[in-house]
Amino acid sequence: MPDNSGHETTGTAPGTTGTAPGTAPGGVGTASPDEVPVFELGDVSVSYNGNPALAGVTMDIGAKEITAFIGPSGCGKSTLLRSLNRMNDLIPGARVRGELLYKGTDLYGASVDAVQVRKRIGMVFQKPNPFPKSIYDNVAFGPRTVGMKGSMDEIVEKALRGAALWEEVSDRLRESAYSLSGGQQQRLCIARAIAVEPDVILMDEPCSALDPISTVRVEDLMAELKNHYSIVIVTHNMHQAARVADRTAFFSVQVDDTGRRIGQLIEADETGTIFTKPTDKRTEDYISGRVG
Amino acid sequence: MAHSSMAASTAGASPRRPLAGAGTSRWGEKVIKTFLALCAAFSILVTTGIVISLVVPTVNFFGQIPLVEFLTGTTWAPAFANPSFGVLPIVVGTLIVVVTALAVAIPVGLASAIYLSEYASSRVRKVVKPALEVLEGIPTVAIGLFAFFFMRPLAERYLPFLPWDTPFSIGIAGVAVGLLIVPLVASVSEDAMRSVPAGLREGAYALGASKMRVSMRVIFPAAISGIIAAVVLGTSRAIGETMVVLIAAGAGNPNLTFNWFGSAQTMTAYIGGTATGDISQGTVVYDTIFAVGALLFTMTLTMNIIATRLVRRFREVYE
Numbered sequence: 374m375p376d377n378s379g380h381e382t383t384g385t386a387p388g389t390t391g392t393a394p395g396t397a398p399g400g401v402g403t404a405s406p407d408e409v410p411v412f413e414l415g416d417v418s419v420s421y422n423g424n425p426a427l428a429g430v431t432m433d434i435g436a437k438e439i440t441a442f443i444g445p446s447g448c449g450k451s452t453l454l455r456s457l458n459r460m461n462d463l464i465p466g467a468r469v470r471g472e473l474l475y476k477g478t479d480l481y482g483a484s485v486d487a488v489q490v491r492k493r494i495g496m497v498f499q500k501p502n503p504f505p506k507s508i509y510d511n512v513a514f515g516p517r518t519v520g521m522k523g524s525m526d527e528i529v530e531k532a533l534r535g536a537a538l539w540e541e542v543s544d545r546l547r548e549s550a551y552s553l554s555g556g557q558q559q560r561l562c563i564a565r566a567i568a569v570e571p572d573v574i575l576m577d578e579p580c581s582a583l584d585p586i587s588t589v590r591v592e593d594l595m596a597e598l599k600n601h602y603s604i605v606i607v608t609h610n611m612h613q614a615a616r617v618a619d620r621t622a623f624f625s626v627q628v629d630d631t632g633r634r635i636g637q638l639i640e641a642d643e644t645g646t647i648f649t650k651p652t653d654k655r656t657e658d659y660i661s662g663r664v665g
Numbered sequence: 666m667a668h669s670s671m672a673a674s675t676a677g678a679s680p681r682r683p684l685a686g687a688g689t690s691r692w693g694e695k696v697i698k699t700f701l702a703l704c705a706a707f708s709i710l711v712t713t714g715i716v717i718s719l720v721v722p723t724v725n726f727f728g729q730i731p732l733v734e735f736l737t738g739t740t741w742a743p744a745f746a747n748p749s750f751g752v753l754p755i756v757v758g759t760l761i762v763v764v765t766a767l768a769v770a771i772p773v774g775l776a777s778a779i780y781l782s783e784y785a786s787s788r789v790r791k792v793v794k795p796a797l798e799v800l801e802g803i804p805t806v807a808i809g810l811f812a813f814f815f816m817r818p819l820a821e822r823y824l825p826f827l828p829w830d831t832p833f834s835i836g837i838a839g840v841a842v843g844l845l846i847v848p849l850v851a852s853v854s855e856d857a858m859r860s861v862p863a864g865l866r867e868g869a870y871a872l873g874a875s876k877m878r879v880s881m882r883v884i885f886p887a888a889i890s891g892i893i894a895a896v897v898l899g900t901s902r903a904i905g906e907t908m909v910v911l912i913a914a915g916a917g918n919p920n921l922t923f924n925w926f927g928s929a930q931t932m933t934a935y936i937g938g939t940a941t942g943d944i945s946q947g948t949v950v951y952d953t954i955f956a957v958g959a960l961l962f963t964m965t966l967t968m969n970i971i972a973t974r975l976v977r978r979f980r981e982v983y984e
Contacts, residue, residue, distance in 0.1 A: 463870060465787060492873030502864035505887050514882070515872040562868070569872060 411436040411573055411603045412457060415472035419452045422466035426452045427636040430471070432622060436572075439595060439604045441614035441644065444624035445659065449636025450607045453624075454575050457605065458494035459487040476572075492519055495566035499578040501558035503550035503565070508533075508542050511550045511561055515569040528568060535601075536564035537594050556587025563594065567602070574598065576606040580613065592617050611660060614644065621647040623656045716962070723959040726952035735956065739921040741930070743953045744939075750953065752960065754921045758835055758931040759961075761923070762910055765839025766846060766903040771896060773843075774850030778892075781851070782858035783880045794852070801848040809912030812841035817913065833915025833928035841913060842906045846899040853898060857891020858884050890976040897972040901965055907933040932957050 410433035417430040427449030434440050434457075442450035452461070459480060461467040473480045480490060495515075503511050512529045521528060529546070533539040538560045542553070550561055559579060566574055576595075580588040595604060595617050608614050614621050622641035626634050639653050651657045727735070730750045738751015777797070781790055817837045821829045861884050869879040885892070915928025916938065922929055930938075936954050944951055 458871065460867065460871060463867070488873050488875050490873075491871055496867075496871035498864060498867060498871075500864055502862070502868040504865060504868065504883055514869070514874075518872055518874045518878055565868075565872065 409436060409476070410434055411476060412605075413472070413474040413477075415474075417453070417456065417469065417471035417473055419449065419456055419461065420468050420470075421464065424633065425635045427624075430638045432638060432641045434603070434605060435620060436603045437599060437601075438619040439599050439606060439617055440641075441618035441621045442605065442607045442624060443609075443611055443614045443621060443659075444636070444639075445626060446609075447634055447636065448624035448626050450622075450624045451577055452636065454577055454605060454607045457573070457575055458496055459490050460496065462487050492569060493571050494573040494575060495569065495571040496575045496577065497559070497562050497566055497579045500582050501555055501562050503553075503558050503561050506550065507547045508550050508553070508561060509546040512564050512568050515565055519569050521569065532564040532568035533561075535567050535598070536560045537590065537597070538564055554587070556583050556590060559583060559587065559591060560594065563591070563598075567598070571602065573603045573605065576604065578607055578609055581609060588613075611648075615648050618644045620644060623647060623651070623653075623659065625655050625659070719955050719959045719962060722952045722955035726949070726956040729949055729952070730956075740919050741917075741935070742919040743950050745919070748949070749919070750949075751921075752932075752957065754917070754919065755930050755932045755935050755957070756960075757921060757923065758910075758914070758917060758929040759904060759933070761835050761925060761929065762839040762842055762906070762914070762931050763900060763903045765836055765925070766843035766906075767896070767900060769840055769843025770846045770850045770899050770903075774847045774895070774899070775854055775892065777847070777851040778855040778858055778895075779880050779885070781855045783876060783884060794855070797848045797852050801852065803845075805845060805906060805908040806912070808841050808845050809838075809909040812837055812909060812913035816841060828924070828926045830926070831915060831928045833913060834926050835910070835914045835917075835929035835931075836925035838910045838912075838914035839925075841909050842903050845906065845909065846902050849902060850895045850899045853895035854888065854892040857888040857895065860891070861887045889979050893972060893976050893979070897969060900968060904961065904965055904968075905933060907937040910934040911937050932961050936961075 412434035414430050414432050414434070418428040419426050430453060442454060444450050455461045456469045456473065457475075457480070461469060469481055475490070475494070479485065504514060506514070509529055512532050513525050516525065516528050530539060530543075533542060538557060541557060542548075542561075545552070550558060553561060559582075563574070563579075580591050583591065592613065595606070598604060599619075606614075606618065620641060621644040623639045624636050625639050627637050628634055639655050640647070640651065642652075647656065648660055651660060735750055735752050737753065738749060739753050740749040740751045741754040742749045781793060785793065813832075817829075817832065817834055820827075820834070820837060865883055865887060866879060869883040874882070910931045911934045914931065914934060917928055917930030917934075936957055939950065940954050944954075
């Protein structure tokens with residue numbers, strides 16, 4: 374197999390290996406029955422230059438709902454998020470193993486183009502990262518990249534309305550994106566992501582650089598967006614997960630015999646269940662603030 | 666309450682030195698500051714010195730030759746029995762070299778920069794970047810010889826139908842100057858591209874942009890001020906380059922010519938070739954060196970000012 378991406382995919386069927394030590398029986402989540410899951414993960418492991426960062430993750434991620442990844446630092450939750458749209462390809466030495474299906478297609482299959490993957494699975498980052506261009510051009514960048522048909526003005530307006538930013542910027546679309554506040558910049562990044570009409574939006578701690586008021590606005594926006602998109606959010610903030618997520622996956626760090634710290638999925642379930650009656654002791658300790 | 670506790674803590678800190686007077690005792694700091702300021706002033710003093718040393722003979726020169734004749738004349742023969750002081754032939758020589766050099770250095774330099782910054786693996790970069798920097802340090806006389814003894818004969822062998830009527834060629838000299846400044850352009854613009862925050866790169870990739878699109882539409886515009894700076898530095902070097910043109914471009918034709926393939930003189934080559942031991946001070950020829958030098962200085966200064974304006978206008982400020 375030509376090694377052009379630095380990734381290796383093994384054809385392991387989901388749930389057949391069970392090599393993840395300590396994965397609770399309830400740790401394998403299934404999406405709500407009326408929707409086909411958007412992602413199906415089977416024994417997914419990620420390593421950087423041979424050092425495992427995350428091992429043995431098996432779970433489903435449901436469509437048109439918000440899934441939160443929570444857990445202490447170094448538990449691999451961001452790593453997992455970044456393997457969902459192959460952003461890990463950009464990091465030299467990163468390797469994803471196991472089965473990672475997006476709507477039934479192996480994301481790391483030999484014929485899959487990472488560029489095409491990212492057109493369907495958008496991403497919003499921890500720190501707002503608008504391009505040093507005008508507000509308009511920021512939103513139009515994706516549609517122009519994808520070659521979307523139709524009036525660009527309408528596409529831009531629709532995306533900005535979708536991100537609840539239109540009212541604030543409609544009279545200054547030609548101004549630099551850096552003239553916006555941090556919270557507005559992050560909503561601009563969300564507008565930029567939804568402008569290409571993806572299926573999924575991945576959010577990597579989208580509110581960690583924002584003030585509480587901006588955070589509330591982004592959370593309200595997420596609740597709105599889940600009617601149209603599947604959302605996966607990594608958050609450091611348990612309360613945020615409790616507020617916005619339909620389902621929550623708890624990750625933790627396991628120290629192996631050689632002293633390496635490897636992230637693993639402890640359990641994934643309905644957010645209410647995770648926060649009120651978690652199956653695993655470690656989840657309970659984390660949720661109740663005893664650890665992490 | 667808070668007041669009394671603060672008073673108590675201040676009282677407890679009595680063994681410390683008094684706050685007043687601490688600044689006056691730091692004379693060591695002042696010595697260092699003065700020394701650093703003098704070093705910074707030194708380069709300004711040197712520049713001023715250069716300008717003054719150019720001005721006196723230049724003024725002297727224009728006392729004898731009218732400015733208009735100097736700037737519009739098309740024959741440059743200051744040392745001939747029947748002298749002529751039209752500077753245009755050597756200005757055109759310089760322009761041919763600069764345009765040719767940039768035509769080589771901008772595409773090659775920027776392409777290398779994009780490759781190194783966006784495409785190359787860290788292993789490749791670790792080898793190529795230092796190699797480029799070594800190339801920057803090659804003595805220009807070596808490149809001049811390379812142009813004269815290797816590039817020019819090679820060009821004639823493979824392109825014999827072109828009018829190579831002398832062993833010298835101003836165009837070939839320009840290409841050689843271009844090769845000379847490729848490392849500079851590549852290295853400076855690569856630094857500019859690499860310093861574009863990783864977040865912008867990720868943001869663009871996350872929208873499904875290809876590597877080419879990320880490089881051209883996000884990284885390149887974000888780094889444009891550094892890239893323009895690289896090109897300006899390269900242009901300044903091309904204008905000022907003397908050795909390569911002295912060796913490979915020939916002594917030149919006193920008359921205005923645009924012949925890329927033939928010999929021609931540049932402003933720097935004229936100065937370099939004329940400012941030898943057997944030129945006597947006080948003669949017009951002596952003064953011409955400084956007049957040409959002053960013109961060269963004005964040209965580069967103007968170019969730098971225009972470039973600074975350009976950078977300010979096109980810069981995409983991040984953060």
